[in-house]
Amino acid sequence: MSANVQRILREIRQLTQDERAELRQNMKTMGAPTEGDGRGRLQEHPSQLAIPAWLHALLELDNKGQSDAALDELFDRIDEMLSASEYEKVDSILANMPLEGPSLTLMMALLSITRPAGEHLPSRVRYFDRVYRLCTAMRRDADSLLGGLK
């Protein structure tokens, strides 16, 4: 289990019952696996199957705590696609990027690199909302963290 997942689980354990219920609801809305829903958190989320191999490798890097190297790789890959006007490929990544697993840094980086091309990326709004709700569920200040990335 990655350090990130362990951290999130620790945070979840500290939540009150009402907050847990809210989190479960948020996770359901986001389409993420929840405790006891039959899709164990260690299973690969179906959305992960739709992401390219390089992104799997990058997520592994991020999981190992090498977020900075993962960010550089993510930026180069997305930059290349945006420079070639391959907006559909980038949009597909936004649509299928899992929420469970990647660090918040990586998610914010994806929002950051795609922001100038937002009008070409219909899935970006939903991805932003999913990350926003995750931040809220983690009791982080979502407005302060993500306000500039909308």
Next chain:
Amino acid sequence: MDRAHLAAELPPAELRIVGVGIYRSAAHIGVLCREPADKRLRFIHLAFHDDLRLEDDVTKCFLWIEAKLEDEPAAVVAAQARRVYRKYQRGGVPYGFGPYSGYFGPQGEIQWTAPGNGLTCATFVLAVFDSAGVRLIQGETWPTDRGEDKQFQREMVELVRMQSTVTAAHLKGMTADIGQVRFRVLEVGGAVAADSYPTDFSTAEVLALRLLEMIRRKTRRRSRPN
């Protein structure tokens, strides 16, 4: 101001994630961040027209300021600085006084609205932070009628004119942009040192003066005979 340090008193190696470095002259600024591979500090700065640099040697940073950001956005700012460098290390960032607006276009390119637009070392810093969703300043609160700024811009046009790579169209555009708002080095440094972002002009101006005082105090001490 507790995040602003003279390098002689606290070396920039103490930087946690991302910040800015300012030269002793108080006339140049760039982004300080770390390289993932060796975790060593790098100074990424727009040295001049079409001359974006990444320096291993940070000893010219007389003063440095850690940005007040949580770890995640700080890491994204640092990664954006490295990305912009990788993309433009062979040129493509002209020097100029483009209007204060969005800096990057849909293809990740630095966005110019007219020939002659470009960045200064200070607006390069603003652009890098902005690309990570961190708006450092409230640009609309900056004065646009400072005679000294116009004089500075005129002098810079003449310096850029001496560059072999500059085009006539760029020089014409730069000249037309004289009078655009100027974000001075220490004002941008002051903005980074502020307790919250985006910083308005009056706050940045006060902090800029404090930074200048830090530099002067140290340089006066240095020049005193033993």
